Amino acid sequence: MKKLTLTLLLLFVTLLGFGQNHNHAFGRKINFPNVEGYVTLKADLHIHTVFSDGSVWPDIRVQEAIRDGLDVISLTEHLEYQPHSADIPHPNRNRSYELAVRLARNSNLMIVRGSEITRSMPPGHSNAIFIEDANPMLKEEAMEAFQEAKNQNAFVFWNHPTWTGQEKDGIAKLYDLHRDLISKGLLHGIEVVNMDTYSEEALKIALDNNLTIMGTSDVHGLIDWDYETQHGGHRPITLVFSKERSIESLQEGLTAGRTVVWYNNLLVGKEENMNLLLDASLKVEKVEYPGNTSIAHVTIKNLSDTEFELRNLTDFSFYDMADLVKIKPQSETVIKVKTKDILSDFDLEFEVMNAVIAPKAHAKLTLHVARTDN
Ligand SMILES: [Zn+2]
Ligand SMILES: [Zn+2]
Incomplete structure (x- = not known):
């Protein structure tokens, strides 16, 4: 029994170890x-x-x-x-x-x-x-x-x-x-x-x-x-x-x-090229207002291998984070936006902190968000 416990413990530790490598999972x-x-x-x-x-x-x-x-x-x-x-x-x-x-x-x-x-x-x-x-x-x-x-x-x-x-x-x-x-x-x-x-x-x-x-x-x-x-x-x-x-x-x-x-984690390019890459890399997948709330759950998919660091430029605030949002590579991230009223569509605007387009200047990104749950 002790042996089994030890085996299970070892298995758990091993799995934990693999889990820590998850951001490498896409190869x-x-x-x-x-x-x-x-x-x-x-x-x-x-x-x-x-x-x-x-x-x-x-x-x-x-x-x-x-x-x-x-x-x-x-x-x-x-x-x-x-x-x-x-x-x-x-x-x-x-x-x-x-x-x-x-x-x-x-x-x-x-x-x-x-x-x-x-x-x-x-x-x-x-x-x-x-x-x-x-x-x-x-x-x-x-x-x-x-x-x-x-x-x-x-x-x-x-x-x-x-x-x-x-x-x-x-x-x-x-x-x-x-x-x-x-x-x-x-x-x-x-x-x-x-x-x-x-x-x-x-x-x-x-x-x-x-x-x-x-x-x-x-x-x-x-x-x-x-x-x-x-x-x-x-x-x-x-x-x-x-x-x-x-x-x-x-x-x-x-x-x-x-x-x-x-x-x-840095992208560097002329503005027009950076915009092409940002538009292709970050896609709004899903927009829902769950329950009876006026908090929009916006799912953003990152199709690239870089982690994006976005800074909120709108007046909206977020339900579970400050104005900085990390969008992990090759995965989906949910941003919970407090829109006060239930909106059929709105714009999210960000400064892309890891996308440099000139000395000390970062790319801007506008994501048009439209409800997908109605
Ligand atoms: Zn050389
Ligand atoms: Zn050289």
């Missing part, structure tokens, strides 16, 4: 809904392997991306920095791309050819992706490398402008050389998120110069170790709103600036 694969008119492609376009200064072979990068449910990656080896070249000689700068394409051929993962133009500041480091051949990009002068990228019809973005290896104060600054690159159409995007950094200054540079907002892992070690995927963590990614699921459409979407970056 490791990253999920965001398609938005109005576009397919949402999940991209990590800044990654390293042993073919530059990373620690793993390209097959690991392909498998990590498949596990994360990504649509597309780019292995962007440093053109000018190859610390493993004594052990792994590789004069061909396309080699890691070629291996990754072969390794991904039986999956849905798309691989984009890319390279990191690795220079001191300015211009710092930049990724050229959608290139045709990395080898001719190896040039003496930085400007020549950017020109070669343009000749190959590349999309080029400025990497980690906030990196303390190049900017001691951690503040991204636009130099004359960058202005020159932008005016000549040689620079199209900027990393606002890189690895474990977020740059408000880079976001301002993106908005002021109409550059595409990018977020990447820039992973050198293992995704699992850097981002603790076993505890529900995830790498930073760029969501690209594309007309189709293809590399051509991806490039069109990036060039048009249709991105939202997902970093920890």
